[in-house]
C-alpha cells in the first residue's frame with residue numbers, strides 16, 4: 001500500500017502544538033515509514049523531531065501546501081504501534097500532551113535535537129548567484145574577501161561541517177559566515193542528531209578461502225611479509241576478530257591490515273556492540289525452589305491466565321519473607337517458555353541491588369536492567385536489547401513499564417504500594433495503571449505484589465466494583481524458611497522523657513544494641529526521611545497540632561511562625577506552650593542520620609556504623625558497596641533512611657530499631673497513616689528472616705496510634721478496616737478520586753486573582769453539568785472543589801504557587817473538565833507567566 005501522508009506529533013512543548021501535523025511522505029520512505037517512526041520534519045523555520053501517529057493514503061489538504069518529511073531517523077521505529085496507542089490513552093487519562101507521553105517511553109539517547117550543517121550551496125538553489133559554478137566559484141564575478149574565501153575553501157574541502165565546528169574553527173567570524181549563507185554561497189541544512197551513537201568495533205576477517213587463499217598467499221612480495229602473516233592468521237582463526245585483537249596479537253600496524261583489505265583479501269567491518277553495565281559482574285546461578293502450598297496456589301492462578309493468553313490482574317498480598325520473589329521468578333520462567341516476555345517493576349532499582357542479583361542469577365543474559373544510574377549510552381543499549389528482542393525480561397523502576405516488547409506475557413510490580421510508581425513530573429502517570437492498560441493490550445497477566453497493598457488496590461480487589469481494575473486477591477501468610485515474624489515492641493518516648501532520658505535512644509533499644517554487639521549479631525536502624533521539621537509536637541504529652549476540618553496535621557511555617565492546613569487553608573499562630581498539657585517542651589520536630597550516627601559513637605565507643613542515606617549513596621555503585629560491607633559483617637549497625645527498609649535479606653540481622661515512627665505520621669497527607677503502617681511493616685520484616693529470631697523496637701510519641709499498634713501486631717486487615725473507615729468519612733481515595741491543580745505565577749496578587757478565577761470557572765462549569773455538590777449527599781456521581789489555597793511549598797524558583805483540589809466519584813469525566821477549563825483560562829488571560837499543572841490521582845500534595 002502506498003501512503004502519501006503521515007500525521008506527526010512534533011517535539012515542540014506547547015499547548016498549540018499538542019495535536020498532529022500533516023506531512024507528505026517522500027517516495028524513498030515508502031515501505032520504511034511506520035506508525036511509531038521517528039522523523040525529522042520542517043516546522044516553521046526549524047527542523048524538529050517528531051513521531052508518526054498514523055499513515056494515510058490520501059490527504060485532506062492540498063499537497064502543494066504541505067511539506068514533506070525530511071528524514072527518517074531509525075530503520076526500526078523506536079515505538080511499536082501499541083505504545084503509540086498507550087500514549088493516546090495517557091494523554092486523556094493524565095491530561096498530558098502526546099509528546100510528553102511519547103518522550104517518556106524512549107531512552108533519552110533518542111531525544112535528538114536538530115544540528116545545523118553547512119556546505120557549499122548547490123548552483124541554482126535559493127537566491128543563487130547565477131554563474132557561480134562549483135569549480136568556477138572563486139573566479140571573477142564573485143567578490144569574496146580573503147577571509148570569506150578562506151571559509152569557503154574550508155567548507156569545500158570538508159564537504160559538510162556543523163555550524164558549531166565552523167564557528168569554532170573561525171572564531172570571531174560569525175558575521176562572515178552569516179553573510180555567506182545569506183548570499184547563497186554557503187547553504188545551511190538541519191538534521192536531527194541523537195545524543196548517543198550506537199557503539200561499534202572494527203572487526204577483521206579473511207575475505208578469501210580455499211584456492212583463492214592459496215593464490216593470495218603466494219602473491220605477496222618479500223616486502224609484504226607482515227601482510228601475509230596477517231592473512232595466514234585470519235585464515236587459521238576462521239572467524240572475525242576485533243581489529244584491536246589482531247593488532248595486539250601480531251604486533252602489526254593498522255596500515256598493514258588496511259592494505260590487505262584494499263587488495264580484497266580481508267574485510268573490515270563495523271560491528272555493533274552493546275555496552276553492558278554488568279559485564280564485570282558474576283551472578284551466582286539459582287534454580288527454582290520447590291513451591292510451598294501457598295506459592296503453588298498463586299503460581300497456578302497466574303500460569304492458567306498466562307497459558308490461555310488472557311488478561312488478568314492479581315493482587316498478591318504476602319507477608320514479608322513469604323516468598324513472593326520466588327513466585328515472580330517462576331511465573332516469569334513459564335512466560336519465557338511460552339515465547340513471551342516479562343517486565344519486572346521495582347520501586348527504585350538502585351535501592352534493590354539484591355533484586356537484580358536474583359533475576360540475573362536465574363535468567364542470566366535474558367535480562368535487561370533499566371537502572372536510573374546507568375549512563376545514557378548504557379541505558380540506550382539495554383533498551384535496544386529489548387526492542388530488538390535479544391532479551392526476554394526487563395527489570396527496572398517505573399519507566400520500565402514502557403519496555404517495548406513485542407509479545408508481553410507478564411508484568412510484575414513488586415511493592416505495588418510504593419509512591420515512587422507515580423511520576424511527579426509530566427507526564428504524571430502511575431505505573432500501575434499503565435501496566436494494567438498494557439497488559440490488556442497484550443492479553444497479559446499482571447501481578448501486583450506487596451506485604452502491605454495500597455488501599456486503592458486492596459479495596460478494588462475486595463469490592464470488584466471497577467470494571468477496569470478489579471484484581472483477584474491471592475494471599476501468602478507463611479514464611480517458607482519457617483521463621484516467625486519478629487516480635488515488635490512499641491516504646492513510648494514520652495515515658496523516656498518523664499524518666500529523664502533525653503537521648504534519642506530509649507533504654508530498651510540501647511540494651512538491644514548492646515546485646516547484639518556482644519553476640520556479634522547485626523542491627524538495622526531506621527530513620528524516616530519524610531517530614532523533617534515540619535510538624536509541631538509536644539515532647540511531654542505527644543500532642544500534635546492538627547486541622548479541625550481535615551484530620552491531618554498542620555504544617556509549621558517558620559517565616560510567619562504559624563501553623564497551616566494544606567488542604568483547606570486553616571491557619572493558627574504557632575503555640576509556645578502545649579495547648580493540651582501546658583508543657584514548654586513543644587517544638588517542631590526532626591532529626592537526621594548524621595546526628596544518630598554521632599550519638600551511637602558516643603554511646604557505644606568503637607561501634608562500626610554503616611550509614612546509608614542520600615549523602616553516602618550519590619556515587620554509582622555505592623549502594624551495593626555499603627550493603628556488601630554489611631553482609632560481610634564489616635558493620636555492626638546499618639543506619640539509614642527508606643533505603644534500608646526494602647528488600648534486604650541478611651541472616652544475622654536480629655534487631656531492628658525505628659528511631660521515630662511519628663515523623664511519617666505527621667506529614668500533612670491523608671495517606672500518612674497508610675505510609676507509616678507500610679514502612680513499619682517493611683522495616684520490621686528485615687529482622688529474623690532466617691534461623692535467628694528477630695526483635696523490633698518502634699520508638700514513638702504516639703504509642704496508641706492505630707497504624708503503629710496494628711503494624712506492631714503484623715495486622716494488615718485491622719489496619720485496613722480502620723483506615724478505610726476514615727477515608728470513607730472524609731471522602732478520600734479509594735472512595736473518591738482526586739485531581740490536584742497547581743497554578744503558578746511570578747506575581748502573588750495576580751496569581752491569587754487568577755487562581756480564584758480558575759476555580760470559579762470550574763465550579764460554574766461543574767454546576768452547569770449538574771455535577772457539583774457535596775460528596776456527603778447520596779449520589780453516584782458527585783464532585784467537590786476545594787481551594788484555592790497556597791501550596792504547601794508556596795514558592796519554587798521564585799514562582800508563587802496556589803492549588804485547588806477536585807474530589808469526585810462516579811463516571812464523570814472530571815479530567816476533561818479540568819483540562820478544558822485550564823486551557824480556556826490560559827487562552828483568556830494570555831499571561832505568559834501563568835502555568836497550570838494538572839496532577840491526576842496525586843500521590844504528593846505539595
Ligand SMILES: Nc1ncnc2c1ncn2[C@@H]1O[C@H](COP(=O)(O)OP(=O)(O)OP(=O)(O)O)[C@@H](O)[C@H]1O
Nearest residue numbers: 289290291292320321322323324325326480481647
Ligand atoms: N519455596 C521455597 N522453598 C524454600 N525457600 C524459599 C522458597 N521460597 C522462598 N524461599 C526463601 O525465603 C526467603 C524469602 O523469600 P522472598 O525473598 O522471595 O520473599 P518476599 O516475599 O519477596 O520477601 P520481601 O517481601 O521481604 O521482599 C528467601 O531467602 C527465599 O530464598
Ligand SMILES: [Zn+2]
Nearest residue numbers: 538541578581
Ligand atoms: Zn503537651
Ligand SMILES: [Zn+2]
Nearest residue numbers: 547550565568
Ligand atoms: Zn484543613
